Amino acid sequence: MPIDEHALGELLVESQDLQSDAMRTSRESLDAMVELGHERRAQGGFDPDEGDHVANERRRLMRMSLLGTGALATTGLGAALLGVMSRPAFADEALDVQMLQTSASLENLAVSTYDKALGLDFIGGGGANPTVRAFVLKTKEQHAEHAAAFNAAATRLKGKPQTGPDPILQKAVDRALTPTPTAPGPVVALAIDLEMGAAQTYQNNVAALSDPQARSLTASIMGVEAQHVSILLAVKALVEANQPDLIALDPGNVAKLPEAAGTVGIPDAFGKTEKSRPAEEGALA
Numbered sequence: 001m002p003i004d005e006h007a008l009g010e011l012l013v014e015s016q017d018l019q020s021d022a023m024r025t026s027r028e029s030l031d032a033m034v035e036l037g038h039e040r041r042a043q044g045g046f047d048p049d050e051g052d053h054v055a056n057e058r059r060r061l062m063r064m065s066l067l068g069t070g071a072l073a074t075t076g077l078g079a080a081l082l083g084v085m086s087r088p089a090f091a092d093e094a095l096d097v098q099m100l101q102t103s104a105s106l107e108n109l110a111v112s113t114y115d116k117a118l119g120l121d122f123i124g125g126g127g128a129n130p131t132v133r134a135f136v137l138k139t140k141e142q143h144a145e146h147a148a149a150f151n152a153a154a155t156r157l158k159g160k161p162q163t164g165p166d167p168i169l170q171k172a173v174d175r176a177l178t179p180t181p182t183a184p185g186p187v188v189a190l191a192i193d194l195e196m197g198a199a200q201t202y203q204n205n206v207a208a209l210s211d212p213q214a215r216s217l218t219a220s221i222m223g224v225e226a227q228h229v230s231i232l233l234a235v236k237a238l239v240e241a242n243q244p245d246l247i248a249l250d251p252g253n254v255a256k257l258p259e260a261a262g263t264v265g266i267p268d269a270f271g272k273t274e275k276s277r278p279a280e281e282g283a284l285a
Contacts, residue, residue: 096214097159098283099205100150102166103218105282106198107147109165113173113194114140117187120180132184132235139228146221153217159284166282169197185239192232197275199225204276230266237264 114136118124124133151161165173176190202222209215 094157094159095208095279096210097154097157098279099209099214099218100154100157101159101162101284102277102279102282103198103202103205103221104147104150104154104162105164105166106169106194106201106277107143107150108163109169109173110143110194110198111140111147112165113177113190114143116177117191120187122184123187135231135235142224142228146224149217149221153214162282162284164282166277168281169194169277185236188232188236188239192229192236193275195225195228195232197277199229200271200273200276203271204273205279208279226271233264 118133118136118140121127122129123136151163155161173190173194176186181187199222202218202225205218206215206222209218
């Protein structure tokens with residue numbers, strides 16, 4: 001079976017095409033969402049009871065998920081996260097703005113984490129796999145664009161732009177990078193967790209956002225994050241199989257690829273949301 005030596009390169013091009021489509025959709029959604037926001041404020045604003053109901057229900061579902069599965073119990077983040085979810089929603093922020101600010105905080109964290117990863121020789125230096133380095137550089141750039149889009153929406157809806165990282169996940173990232181990793185495995189695993197958390201947050205937000213334009217904005221970016229997860233899962237499979245040399249434009253003999261390489265990128269028939277972040281986690285008061 002002939003191998004297209006430009007296959008992975010084309011995948012990166014497709015990723016950028018998906019990113020371009022997502023950002024175009026985002027700009028269109030932003031304009032419509034801002035217009036709707038102005039209309040709502042002219043009519044008296046958001047219904048606070050409705051917003052509190054959605055936020056409380058979302059926190060309840062997240063709390064049940066964490067307690068039922070023991071998620072984050074071993075990382076020490078469980079109690080902190082449950083504490084955040086127990087706080088009432090900020091009275092002066094619409095729920096949609098909270099979600100946009102938290103989304104921006106996830107993107108900011110991704111940018112800073114990829115930036116730190118690029119400082120590692122085996123990710124961004126002379127010892128790096130060129131394909132992995134190219135992916136990290138492009139992905140960091142895309143996350144910066146996502147953060148700008150979410151902040152543009154929050155600002156134009158009279159909210160504040162979120163320029164900081166998610167405060168809960170920042171602690172997890174700091175622990176994961178201390179001491180400094182000496183191999184790509186832990187860094188790839190960390191990137192998967194961040195990308196998956198963002199994708200699942202946006203998936204959850206699509207159901208919780210109050211207007212269709214906001215849902216379109218979030219869903220368009222969610223697709224890019226999901227693709228990041230798939231690519232990273234494939235890279236992780238090759239790293240764990242001790243075959244990082246096959247992460248290339250031309251992997252050579254496809255028979256050498258581990259069986260998981262062909263399926264690991266799409267492990268679930270339906271997207272999960274257990275790693276979704278609560279709406280107010282990265283919001284500003």
